[in-house]
Amino acid sequence: MKFSKKSEYGLRALLELCETYGGRVLQRHEIAERQNIPVEFLEQILLALKRAGLLASRRGVRGGYSLIKSPEEITLGQVIRILDGPLAPISCVSKTAYQKCADCPYAAKPSCPLQQAMGEVRDAIANILDHYTLSRFAHSK
Amino acid sequence: MKFSKKSEYGLRALLELCETYGGRVLQRHEIAERQNIPVEFLEQILLALKRAGLLASRRGVRGGYSLIKSPEEITLGQVIRILDGPLAPISCVSKTAYQKCADCPYAAKPSCPLQQAMGEVRDAIANILDHYTLSRFAHSK
């Protein structure tokens, strides 16, 4: 029941990018050094965030990455879903990636005790993470 | 961010055991068949729950497993922690298995933004699962 390093690194990288939001771009090695993240691994993370539309990048000599949305518009939930997949603790209660469980005898949706309990957990997690913006995140430092 | 099959199977097995609580014992193959769980795998799970003090077992011809505590005393949180480890989404916010993060630059505890956010998530999860008893679980069927 853990988040991956990917999410953790991703959030820490975004923290750096929040600080220069509106100003200059940050290069991968700058972020990597400040946040103590292996630079090639960080790159994959930044690319994923870019493909998801959170970051812009410029190649070449004065290149680097920058936030493309304002920190108020980005939630921790978005970031974690991009890097780690759905928040739901079992896939039959996921709202973003629902899959019915093959082997469960309580196949019918409304009567599964597991779904009831796990649904509550899912909602609680999503409620926090989907309302926690990067700006609030960065300021809680 | 998922729970393992182990937890899922474990909870479903306990559901069966709740129904015969106070009455007869259930054999592994009975539970396995009703809940559609590979029997040898289920066994490992039942053993873990037994070692943790939730189940009793009897060997031999009329043997089987039974709940040793009442369904009101067992919470989903307990079960999941036994089978899946700590609930916390990152280990630096775990109350049952705290470990400080080695590489995080915000090493000092009160000022880490990640800890703040993840701590809230941990509390929300624990709040639900540590108050969700097996009896409530079984009755929500």
Place this chain on the structure above:
DNA sequence: ATTTTGTCTAGTGAGTTGCTCAAGTTTTTG
């Protein structure tokens, strides 16, 4: 043109997950 950056794809070692197998040990019952 060369250097400096990001982009993309693939690979890899360690660990985990989900499950199986085989050889026990204990208890009941015929």
Place this chain on the structure above:
DNA sequence: CAAAAACTTGAGCAACTCACTAGACAAAAT
């Protein structure tokens, strides 16, 4: 007492995931 029925223990294994590495390539600036 013997045999069958159950749980017990421990090892093993294929597939997958995680965290990370490597290398070839593309674009931008000087």
